[in-house]
Amino acid sequence: MSVFTNVFTVLFTILAMECFSWFIHKYLFHGVLWFLHRSHHQKAHSFFEWNDLFALFFAALSLYLMYRGSEDFDYRFFIGLGITLYGLIYFVIHDWFVHRRFKTFKSNNAYLKAVRKAHKIHHKNREKENGKAFGLLFVRKSLIKNDRNIF
Incomplete structure (x- = not known):
């Protein structure tokens, strides 16, 4: 696989x-995994x-994929790397x-x-039902102040 394909796989x-x-946050975490x-x-x-167990699950999944794809550095390695990088972004x-x-x-x-x-806004509701704003990185444009201090 080319470098472009590998970088694309990680970013995708x-x-x-x-x-x-x-x-999964909306339908599983606030559903059957609410406990x-x-x-x-x-x-x-x-x-x-207890919620930290989800991070451990995704860390294990990413390590497994990187291990399985490490012999030939196939797509599994780069998917695992992408999950790892997302986990790092999520943590920070x-x-x-x-x-x-x-x-x-x-x-x-x-x-x-x-x-x-x-x-x-998401945490304003402390219950399982009627939650809002389930994502992390994508936010409504209206929440970004007009000072344009984006970077």
């Missing part, structure tokens, strides 16, 4: 993971929560920036502020 996987994450995800909507009693934006699990990351960036605001 990151985009697909955002779409897939929205879907685990509920911990994320409650006041934290420790650093870890969601856990570190939005939820401040580590207190060191602040920004006045309009896009990041919109991501935080959308997630606060």
